[in-house]
Amino acid sequence: MDTSFVKSPEVQKLLDRAAGIEESGGNPRLKAIMRDLIESAMTVIVKHDVSESEFWLAVKYLAEGSGELGLIVPGIGLEHFIDLFLDAKDAQAGRVGGTPRTIEGPLYVAGAPLVEGDAALTVDPDEGAHTLYMSGAVTGPDGEPVENAIVHVWHANSQGWYSHFDPTGEQTPFNNRRRIKLGKDGRYAFHSKQPSGYSVPPGGATDQLMQALGRHGNRPAHVHFFIEAPGYRTLTTQINFGDDPFAADDFAFGTREGLLPVPNRQGDAAYIAFDFQLQRASDAEDEGFSARARAAAEPVDAA
Ligand code: DHB
Ligand code: FE
Helix, strand or coil: CCHHHHHCHHHHHHHHHHCCCCCCCCCHHHHHHHHHHHHHHHHHHHHCCCCHHHHHHHHHHHHHHHHHHHHHHHHCCHHHHHHHHHHHHHHHCCCCCCCCCCCCCCCCEECCCEEECCEECCCCCCCCCCEEEEEEEEECCCCCECCCCEEEEECCCCCCCCCCCCCCCCCCCCCCEEEEECCCCCEEEEEEECCCCEECCCCCHHHHHHHHCCCCCEECCEEEEEEECCCECCEEEEEECCCCCCCCCCCCCCCCCCCCCCCEEECCEEEEECCEECCECCCHHHHCCCCCCCEECCCCCCC
16 A cells, blocks of 8 residues: 555544644644654555554554663664754854764763862772873864863763663762863863773663664763853763774764864873864853753762
């Protein structure tokens, strides 16, 4: 059967009713989006002649895998797509330049200790891990130092696990997570136990999907950032290690040109010099964070 079946009067009437189109209450924008979303699902079902069993398998997958939706969304390229969409809209509005944005990922935790100066991110033991030293400048569009910025930085440990989400339970809540308060010169520096590449939890919903697609669930070693500063647009980005085996094959599509520094390795130490350039904010909304729901933990005193 062809997809024109979805356009039949009976199915179109069903869509109107399902999306509450004829009801006076509810949210009109949500109704319009839901109608298109349900119609798209119906079109996929018809186009691929999805069987009843396959349909219910998909429902079961979503129900049971919902706890990993934050991992599945980057894995299927949707989080990167949002970056591409935002970039395209920026380009249309003439807002170009600066450090590229890239995916936040699902593993940020709000409330990390706010520290100044050369920040030590790692508080837990991480035997045998090399030390990462990263530093640089935060500037604006004209190269001016950005004053009073806060750099939120978070990364995995040498096992690839993030504190707060570590199934081994071995990390304290804010290990490898800090907010660094910068001064007038806009310079930042931190050191930590070097992260390893990240893999999705073995046997979980994301892993199952990746295997079924003939893909893997690995990311290169990387460090996440939010950079916020008065008058500037909050930047969400990350650097991925250019010398990691997965640097050119990130399952989450978070690696971007300009964000792949190769660490300078000297024995057990790795050095990354990296400057960030922010765009100026056009309004208050621009300065703030997206309204994404994020994990939070109780603030603790900086170690
Ligand atoms: C995922 C994990 C990350 O550490 C990240 O930065 C992005 C995505 C994930 O599991 O999907
Ligand atoms: Fe990550």
